Amino acid sequence: MATISTPHYLLDQAKRRFTPTPNTLPGMAAVEKRLKEKDWDQFVFSEPPAGSGLKAIMGDSGLPIIGHMIEIFRGGPEFILDMYRKHGPLYFADSPALSAVMALGPDATQAVFSNRNKDFSQRAWDPVIGPFFEGGLMLLDFDEHMFHRRIMQEAFTRTRLTGYVSHIDSVATQVLANDWVADDARFLFHPAVKELTLDIASEVFMGHPAGTDRKLVTTINQAFTTTTRAGNAVVRTPVPPLAWWRGIQARKTLEDYFSSSIGEKRRSESTDMFSVLCHAQDEDGQSFTDDQIVSHMIFLMMAAHDTSTSTMTTMAYHLAANPQWQDELRAESDRIGDGPLDIEALEKLETYDLVINESLRMMTPLPFNFRQAVRDTDLLGYFIPAGTNVVTWPSINHLMPELWTDPKRFDPARFAEPRNEHKKHRYAFAPFGGGAHKCIGMVFGQLEIKTVMHRLLRRYRLELAHPGYTPRYDYGGMPVPIDGMPIVLRPVR
Template sequence: MVDPLAHVPGDRGWPLVGHTLMFVRDARGLTERNRQRYGDVYRMRVLGREGITFLTPQATREVFLDPGKVLSSEQGWSNTIGDLFRNGLMLRDFDDHHRHRRVMQQAFSRAALAGYVDAIHDVTDRHLRDLPDGDVDVYLLMKRLTLDIAAEVFVGVSLGAESERVNRAFADAVAASITPLRVPLPGTPWRRGLRGRAELVRVFGDLVAARRREAEPRTDLLSRLAHATTDDGELLPVDDVVDHMVFLMLAAHDTTTSTLAVLLWQLALHPAEQDRVADEVRALDGAPVTPADHGDLVHTTRAMQEALRLSPPVPFSPRRATADLEITGVHVPAGTGVSVSSLMLHRHPDWWTRPDAFDPDRFAPGREEHKQHSHLFVPFGGGAHLCIGNHVAEVMVKAIVARLLATRRVTADPRAGVVISPIPIPKPKGPMLLTVR
């Protein structure tokens, strides 16, 4: 039998499972080993699919821009999150994706973003007001905080007692996305993930029904989607509204949690960098971080960019070729999986100085390492699937850091050995303890 990928270096991994177990256990290590062994283009097999991984900014550009409209995001993601977060924007393609993105775009306009500022600061202040001095797991703290912010901003309600259940449902669904055993046997991650999905559908289904009983829509995204109509004047199907809200809430709080946790951890380990951010945010004198002025937080921005570089929220972006094409001169047959990796690209030694070091000044004028190529620094993806909420995420991160560091200092034990598992969304493998004073 002719091997359609014989021209691409690499191997098929172990029998049956391919590289899946190695990828789940240590995705960054596997990617780096493959880069050193095969170069910036290689083949691998994960979760039953064989594909080509590209590790250059030019390949990333060609994949994200997809001028021939032949790289399917839906088919790329379907074997990981397809059953768990179906029909979210990342799981829609081409005209269908554009149509649904246009409906949701209204919630991410500059005017809408300005309206979210008060909710972001109010919820942050509630969470931090009674935060005692001492040790705190910064990942868990930020996860609760960002979920509550996302609920108030996009759903228009406080989840209250349901907050922990919803957080657990999201965590189970995300964890299930990379489990090799995708059979709902009792006690398995896949079964817990499907139950998590069912819980999220229940919560948001009830909220959609309640909104549709109201004569006048509220201003939150859930209400807008609940009352939105198709081109034929029909209300969007309830399932579509629920699917969008489940996926959006995942993106709005889980990915932001990751960035906040990594940023605060790095600032705790680098007190001089923390001083620069703290001095900057204290100059606000308690004023909120707004879309109009968050760009003035120069060093806070660079520190956030560095956290996004070290730990990008979506470390791999898979696609599937629906027709033959070439990417940076490499032939990709129809049906082949294609993946680009911000996780590796952001630490590629050919492009970054001391790539594993926390060094916000790499983004400063005079260095600006990220500007060597338009698609070298891609924490929010690119092309048609550029993260729709990237500006909301930036304001949220800066607002929370500003509120915390304006009155407190964080420290961490460098011997703690915190390890970030990058997939499916970056998360520490154990406690991420900061000391807050």
């Protein structure tokens, strides 16, 4: 018989119930009003040792069973920012999904990411995505993480990135020309760009050119999608045919594919990332084992396409809503023209950098990060017991008026001279994390986004689906537009 985790079941039901639709919005407004009016009963989470001089962390449990999940699903970083205003930088939120101390604000973000005494590990990710992305770089700690990162860095050198750009450009040009068509009504941007980034990942990471081995590529891409979604499963045991079981089966599909291809990749001199990882070595000549390559490829494929998909979706909306910025980007692209792209050409798209950063600020693809205390420690003068899960929310730093002028307004110029608002605090802007675990693929992601959006703006003008359209998001994991983000594509010539 299946073992059903009641909290996860209730969370799923709550998420479905409170996902905004025309039928649920009126009821949701009433629930939100009651939630905002409620003063939750607080308790002391961590009683500090006598004489330590450390402060106790307070906390609450929110609603029975489901905690604060409704507020998080609906409000995301805005709700967390409210918690920071009300309770300060450290506050314990009891939750059936992952009870944790919220470490909020730029100072807490810096302390956790810097991790100078190695007090915080990545083990808090295990119950969330561990079974599906075991061995991935983000799930490794300390010396093991640094060993793997040194070798993997070979896949992200400027020379390697130069080789990837031509592949990205080839796929983007082909897909935009053949699969994306002008639609005056509802071109759903999010699912379309997600499929595009998977196609890019198939060529750049696995070496499958777009349009070849279509059946195999489709199978692998479906396995990645299934694996990624399995973290939201209701039943958290491998019971067929439920989501957790499907995720584990999909992981096996990916393992079998990469394992069967390693021999060929080790013999080749291809420029795809799979081949690069098979040959990569650190300065001491150490390289990855076959199993390590498999684990890294599975994680990199997931991380590469989801974050880029999120950023380009946000970017498309704001360019449609702010046509003056779209005009600036198009003018910059006009100077590059329709010729083949390389890193040097992409580096000339400097206004794109501002728009990408502003899109990352306003809707951060990974709004939170998990850590776990490996020993009793302190954080900003508060006592943290060993084993405590700690969640940082860099995304709320991006919304603070003490760091950003009018933070709810789309204003890419805030990243340019002389304003440089992102420099007001080291962690005022941290969409890629920080410290030893800062995203190793951030430059690759920026090159991919520039390439796709350059090609898109050369072909189409982006317009809102209707005047005043504002997307609504599901914040259950990475923020996803509930309606798929309808955008009107109008040919520019």
